[in-house]
Amino acid sequence: MGAKVRGISQAKKNLDDLIGNIQGRKTVRAIQSALLIGGAQSSIYTPIDTATLLNSQFREISVNGTRVTGRVGYSASYAAYVHDPNVPQNFRRATAKKEFLVKGFEDTRKQIDAAVYKEMSL
Numbered sequence: 001m002g003a004k005v006r007g008i009s010q011a012k013k014n015l016d017d018l019i020g021n022i023q024g025r026k027t028v029r030a031i032q033s034a035l036l037i038g039g040a041q042s043s044i045y046t047p048i049d050t051a052t053l054l055n056s057q058f059r060e061i062s063v064n065g066t067r068v069t070g071r072v073g074y075s076a077s078y079a080a081y082v083h084d085p086n087v088p089q090n091f092r093r094a095t096a097k098k099e100f101l102v103k104g105f106e107d108t109r110k111q112i113d114a115a116v117y118k119e120m121s122l
Helices: 008-045 079-083 100-107 109-121
Strands: 057-064 067-074
Touching (some): 008 057, 008 100, 008 109, 067 079, 067 100, 079 100, 100 109
Antiparallel strands (some): 057 067
């Protein structure tokens, strides 16, 4: 004797929604971890005179369809000028470097990869 089972399609839909939600959260968490690690190292390399540039650092995550993008930047108007390697400057801070944002992420590449791997494997 066979019995009809009801609700299979609804259960499959709920499971797919749950899996998508978990993967979405993992992705955002992994990108946030990468931004925190790279941004922290960049702040060490950021030149400090009045700390305006350092305090203007921001992080944002944007989702466009299936693409999730993270961005770290500086909102101070002169940030691009200080970051530009073609503009000669003398820095007071010993750890300050030109292209501080790029070098901050390059120097922490292994840590970022490990953090992303950890977040995505949980």
